[in-house]
Amino acid sequence: MTEKFESDLLRGSLDLMVLSVLASDPQYGYSIQKRLQEASREKVRLPAGTLYPLLHRLEADLLIRSWLDSSTGRQRKWYALTAKGKKRLAAQAAQWQQYADCMKSLIGNYLPAS
Amino acid sequence: MSNHEFENYLKLIGKLLQLTRGQQAAISEELRDHLESRVAELVDDGVSQQEAVSRAIEEFGDAAIMAKNFQYVTQLKRRRWMMRFATLSMAGLFMVAVLTMAMWPTTARFGTPDTALAQIGGMSGVGPQEIGEGPSAASQLDAQMEQKLKRPVTLIYDQVPWKEVESELEEQFGINIVLDQSAIDDSLTADEPITFDLRSIPLEHGLIMMLKPKNATFIVDHGVMVVISRDNSDRPEFLQTKMYDCRELLNKMILVPSSRSLGGKPGLPSPIVGSHAAGKSSGEPRAVQAGGNEQQRDQETSVGGEGFGGAAGAGEGMGGMGMGSGGLGSPAENIETKDNVLLDLLKSMVQSDSWRENGGIADARIVNGILIVNQTRGGISAVDRMLQDLSFFINSQPGSAKFPVGVEASPKEPMPGAASHPGANGGDPSGSETDKNTVETASDK
Numbered sequence: 001m002t003e004k005f006e007s008d009l010l011r012g013s014l015d016l017m018v019l020s021v022l023a024s025d026p027q028y029g030y031s032i033q034k035r036l037q038e039a040s041r042e043k044v045r046l047p048a049g050t051l052y053p054l055l056h057r058l059e060a061d062l063l064i065r066s067w068l069d070s071s072t073g074r075q076r077k078w079y080a081l082t083a084k085g086k087k088r089l090a091a092q093a094a095q096w097q098q099y100a101d102c103m104k105s106l107i108g109n110y111l112p113a114s
Numbered sequence: 115m116s117n118h119e120f121e122n123y124l125k126l127i128g129k130l131l132q133l134t135r136g137q138q139a140a141i142s143e144e145l146r147d148h149l150e151s152r153v154a155e156l157v158d159d160g161v162s163q164q165e166a167v168s169r170a171i172e173e174f175g176d177a178a179i180m181a182k183n184f185q186y187v188t189q190l191k192r193r194r195w196m197m198r199f200a201t202l203s204m205a206g207l208f209m210v211a212v213l214t215m216a217m218w219p220t221t222a223r224f225g226t227p228d229t230a231l232a233q234i235g236g237m238s239g240v241g242p243q244e245i246g247e248g249p250s251a252a253s254q255l256d257a258q259m260e261q262k263l264k265r266p267v268t269l270i271y272d273q274v275p276w277k278e279v280e281s282e283l284e285e286q287f288g289i290n291i292v293l294d295q296s297a298i299d300d301s302l303t304a305d306e307p308i309t310f311d312l313r314s315i316p317l318e319h320g321l322i323m324m325l326k327p328k329n330a331t332f333i334v335d336h337g338v339m340v341v342i343s344r345d346n347s348d349r350p351e352f353l354q355t356k357m358y359d360c361r362e363l364l365n366k367m368i369l370v371p372s373s374r375s376l377g378g379k380p381g382l383p384s385p386i387v388g389s390h391a392a393g394k395s396s397g398e399p400r401a402v403q404a405g406g407n408e409q410q411r412d413q414e415t416s417v418g419g420e421g422f423g424g425a426a427g428a429g430e431g432m433g434g435m436g437m438g439s440g441g442l443g444s445p446a447e448n449i450e451t452k453d454n455v456l457l458d459l460l461k462s463m464v465q466s467d468s469w470r471e472n473g474g475i476a477d478a479r480i481v482n483g484i485l486i487v488n489q490t491r492g493g494i495s496a497v498d499r500m501l502q503d504l505s506f507f508i509n510s511q512p513g514s515a516k517f518p519v520g521v522e523a524s525p526k527e528p529m530p531g532a533a534s535h536p537g538a539n540g541g542d543p544s545g546s547e548t549d550k551n552t553v554e555t556a557s558d559k
Contacts, residue, residue, distance in 0.1 A: 029144060030151040047150055047173065049180030052141070057187045071161070077144045 005043055010097055014054060015063075016096060018042065019081065022064060024078040029055060055079060070099040120149060123171055130181030133188065141184065149174065255337025263288045263318035263334075270311050277304040279324075287317065290338045297342035297349070302328040318495075333491045347490045348468065348475050356494050358501055361483035364452045366508050370516045453480040455517050457502075463497045465489075 013034045021027060032050055036044050046054075058064045063085035069078050081089065124145060143391045149170050152329040156166035174180070215456065249257070265287065271279055280291045302325070310324045325331050325341065333352050342352060368407045457478055468474035468490065476489040478497075487497050 028147070030148045033148075047175040048145065049175035049177075049183060049334065052148075053180065053183035053187050057190065060191045062188060074147065074150075075143070076147055077140075112502065 004045065005040075010044065013096065014046070014050070015058065016089070016092045017046075018051075018054060019063065019085055020093070022079060022081045022085070023089060026078045028076045028078050032079070046075065058085070119167055119171055120146070123149075123174070126177045127181055130178060131188075133184075145174075213460065223532055235244045252336045256334050259289060259334045259337045259339065262289055263321075264316050266314050267317045267320050268313040269315070269320045269324060273307040273309055276302060276306045276308055279308050280304075283317075283321075291332075291341065293341045296339075297346040297352070298330060298440060299343045299345070302330045302341065331491070346490065350475060351473065352490065353488050354491055354494050355486065355488045356497070358485040358497075359483065360456065360480065360485045360488070360501070363501070363505050364456065364480075364483055365509065366512075367452050367455065368513070368516045369451060369455065395426060427493075452517075456480065456485070459517075460485075460487075460497065460500065464500055465493050468493055554557070 017036055018032060021032050029052060033046055036046055059066055062082055064079050065082050066077050066079050071078055124142045128142055152170040153166045156169060157163060200352055284291055313319055322331060329344050330341055331344050331347055332339050333354060457480060460478055466472055468476045470477050476493055478487045487494060489497060
């Protein structure tokens with residue numbers, strides 16, 4: 001089942017997705033895209049036209065920082081969470097947990113039996 | 115990897131971005147890395163180079179949309195920067211203003227920078243300065259009503275029941291009017307016929323005049339016009355409170371010793387006797403002698419503390435009150451005394467029977483230069499008028515605001531209001547007589 005999420009559903013959570021992908025270690029744009037794809041089992045495929053502006057916005061918000069590094073053999077722009085970004089991630093994750101629980105109890109009856 | 119499609123795509127995005135060359139280059143570099151990584155991966159999976167490039171670009175999405183998304187981020191950054199700059203500038207300006215106000219000498223003859231004196235008689239009816247989040251909700255409602263009361267109205271009625279007049283005005287001005295049943299007598303009921311004819315008059319005065327023959331008037335409470343009997347207008351619950359910023363007015367007042375017989379009227383230069391030379395002497399002759407020598411020079415130039423020193427000296431000379439004039443010239447006491455002069459002026463000129471001191475119920479105080487008046491609505495409007503005219507007079511004739519003080523000011527002592535009215539219980543008449551005589555004698559020498 002590789003049906004994609006509706007974009008309306010994704011819109012409010014893209015920031016949180018990118019922040020969580022960056023939580024464990026620094027990444028560059030392409031690897032962030034791949035990680036999201038893998039973690040969501042191909043359900044989330046963030047186009048570059050959305051991903052890069054989003055990264056730049058998060059950086060302007062001081063939630064992530066970036067630097068150029070060529071130690072992998074190629075000049076790349078790497079991103080990592082800032083302290084502020086870590087805080088935001090924790091707060092948003094908690095909020096999403098509650099949101100998901102709430103949705104679950106609301107729509108539980110209408111889910112196909114599995 | 116240098117592919118035409120690639121380069122064209124990146125160039126297009128760069129063009130659409132409208133950024134500086136450096137910013138464009140940085141973004142292009144990052145996107146190039148992404149495309150190249152993707153192409154390399156696809157080629158690894160066995161896709162042909164040509165096919166891989168096309169797919170990678172396709173996945174990338176529409177160049178215009180990406181450019182638009184980037185544009186949004188750039189605008190956001192720019193707006194944030196401007197906000198930050200604006201906030202800093204405002205903070206800076208505010209600091210400068212605060213410092214200027216703090217450093218400004220309170221005794222400066224030209225007063226502090228034009229603060230809110232314009233509020234005197236002004237319509238707002240709320241506090242002179244915002245405390246916390248602003249004036250209370252009730253005051254804001256009242257202020258809106260006060261604005262509407264200033265608007266011109268034409269009131270022409272021939273035997274129209276009050277309730278119809280009421281609803282017509284409510285509609286026209288968007289206000290609420292109620293008859294306070296607990297505070298109105300038989301002379302005005304909902305069916306009372308009103309006959310009235312007055313054109314182009316502020317609503318407030320039109321209504322006052324219209325209600326007067328019905329022995330009624332109104333107050334404003336929480337933005338509602340409450341019609342009450344005139345007999346009840348001085349009930350404590352119907353008193354209204356208004357604040358006036360009088361700091362500038364107080365600053366511009368100059369206290370000079372009273373000498374009625376020599377023309378001690380406010381606005382006319384009053385001779386000053388016994389200025390700083392009076393020292394601690396309590397005996398008449400010495401104080402007057404000093405005054406005699408320096409009278410001419412001090413007459414026009416005494417201001418602020420020095421002027422007050424003169425006042426104290428004169429007090430000693432006239433009444434023989436026997437208090438030292440040592441520290442009396444300090445600004446703090448100076449202002450305190452001006453407060454009393456202004457309050458006494460107010461209470462003797464505006465509905466004098468209505469004030470608490472005179473057996474009435476109204477009250478007025480000055481705290482840090484803010485005059486707080488609790489009066490009937492009519493009283494407030496009279497206070498408005500007096501303060502407005504007084505400050506206009508003082509502003510239009512700088513240096514003219516000389517207030518004769520007979521003796522050291524204290525609430526119970528005679529004050530300029532009294533002093534400017536011969537026959538009122540003003541300064542000690544015998545003292546003034548003596549004063550006059552001795553000064554004349556001194557000048558004759």
